[in-house]
Amino acid sequence: MQQPAPQASDLATRLVHHDYLPPAGFVAPQPGVHKASTVIFPNVAAMRSREWKDKSGYTYGLHGTPTTFILEERLCALEGGLQCVLVPSGLAAIANVGLALLKPGDEVLIPDNAYGPGKDLALGELARFGIRHVLYDPLDPADLAARITPATRLVWLEAPGSVTMEFPDLCEQVRICRARGVTTALDNTWGAGLAFAPFDLLGDGGGQGRAGSLGVDISAHALTKYPSGGGDVLMGSVITRDAGLHMKIKLTHMRLGLGVGANDAEAVLRALPSVGLRYRAHDEAARTLAHWLQQHPAVAQVLHPALPDSPGHAHWKALCGAAQGGQGAAAGLFSVMIDARHGQEQVDAFCDSLRLFKLGYSWGGPMSLVVPYQLASMRTRPTPHLRPGTLVRFSVGLEAVQDLQQDLQQALDRAFAAG
Known part of the structure; x- marks a missing residue:
């Protein structure tokens, strides 16, 4: 156990190392706001053994705090997922998915009516990394099926399309991709977990976070929009149900140094109810x-x-x-x-x-x-x-x-x- 701070003669030292801790057991409607880059460990053994990937402990601010862990879990409840990472914007969520799952020589399919900056990401950064992108007709599932090749690793879905609001046959699109063994990622900002359940498209999973027989693999969400609700927060999320897929996304998230501010997380938590x-x-x-x-x-x-x-x-x-x-x-x-x-x-x-x-x-x-x-x-x-x-x-x-x-x-x- 870490030793208590020694009594110091200088006021500055005493203020930094003051050993008072408030009593445990404080419960209120809103979770506490934990701000941290540095996280203090009680001893060297804890520093060496503590794990952040499974949320069993805290190691550094970028890897999560009680505030961000709570928000992640509540967002999973909203969309029916099991794992979540938070990123600084909806576009960052799209980038996190692409960079986690694609490598040079791979191909990603994107609906022609997708969110414009997401297409720009494919035209710019992904293309420079040797990743090819192909646009498909969102209203024609046969066109999607025809464009899937052995190099296709990821298909983006959007319901409805950006600006022009076409609503695709999302279920058929997912069936096509599943039959070909291709990962699907849905921009679920419009649906927000409320219009439909992205991991239970047929409604046969019973709800309450249980997966149905048909669902997307990944739900990307611009929390900037409805979850925030105030027009004053930039944040995104990437939600999954598969542990292996989540870990690929989470490790890329860590290596890119993606994080969100505690006060922004607080704002979304306050708005969610x-x-x-x-x-x-x-x-x-x-x-x-x-x-x-x-x-x-x-x-x-x-x-x-x-x-x-x-x-x-x-x-x-x-x-x-x-x-x-x-x-x-x-x-x-x-x-x-x-x-x-x-x-x-x-x-x-x-x-x-x-x-x-x-x-x-x-x-x-x-x-x-x-x-x-x-x-x-x-x-x-x-x-x-x-x-x-x-x-x-x-x-x-x-x-x-x-x-x-x-x-x-x-x-x-x-x-x-x-x-």
């Missing part, structure tokens, strides 16, 4: 506005998985339709195609005229956001399911839906007065 309530509120408001915008003459198409004519709606209904009392779950995002007769200048003026919807990236926070996109620069494959026009994405926050509708109305009137 309300994530279900917030998710449903975002969803309900987004659906109300999406249905309403379908009636406006300037809007050629509304892209929202819960709308019957949105690309992939049947797949959304099959996977997410039982959630929220049979209403399905669909997050708070949707996009619209402004009719092609209106130019980019008019669309930009519409976005600039919005008062409550602020111009800004990301989503899942309390404030509603809007972003106009130049879709041609984001897709390599034809998009016949999208009508001609200019795409605008909305992230619906927690404001009163009637106020958001009035804001949209006044901006539409200003920009598209002639219809």
Whole structure:
């Protein structure tokens, strides 16, 4: 046992080595916030034998503290996983997976509508490491099957697609990859563990963190969005159920020196109990506005998985339709195609005229956001399911839906007065 600090004559030494410890047994609704780079060991034997990989002990701040261990376990409960690592952002989660599982000569398949920075990672760093990437059509499982080769080691899945909101046949995609022995990684930021269970896609595992007969191998999640909920935290997670796969990810995580701040972990822990309530509120408001915008003459198409004519709606209904009392779950995002007769200048003026919807990236926070996109620069494959026009994405926050509708109305009137 480590000896108590000797009594020192100097105040500075006494302050650093003060031996008071508060009594154990303090319990409160929120876990304590443990901040540490250095972790103190009681003796040399403990220093040499303590293990961090299985969470049986603490060795260094990057390898975990009570605060981050608690957050990891609660996120596993949210998504139905068994192991979790925390990283500084959602993009870092994608990078952690790729760098852990791919080597020179390997191939990764990515849906053409995937999160843009993830594709940029493949174009940049992965390509420089000798890792090839191939884009596939997310709405055509046969195209995915045809592009899997003996070199394919990882397939990324995204449901729905970034910005254009197509919902794929996720179950069939996983079946195809499983039959070929290829690891699947899902960007589950939109689903958030609430719209569907990534490790139990058929719902036959009984819930409560148990795996079903069909599920992804890895769930990557930008905690920046719904788990955080405040628009003020950057964090990501990588969740698995297979111990060997987790250890590959965890060792790469360690070698890259990835870590998260204790106060950020605290913020996510504080927000998690309300994530279900917030998710449903975002969803309900987004659906109300999406249905309403379908009636406006300037809007050629509304892209929202819960709308019957949105690309992939049947797949959304099959996977997410039982959630929220049979209403399905669909997050708070949707996009619209402004009719092609209106130019980019008019669309930009519409976005600039919005008062409550602020111009800004990301989503899942309390404030509603809007972003106009130049879709041609984001897709390599034809998009016949999208009508001609200019795409605008909305992230619906927690404001009163009637106020958001009035804001949209006044901006539409200003920009598209002639219809």
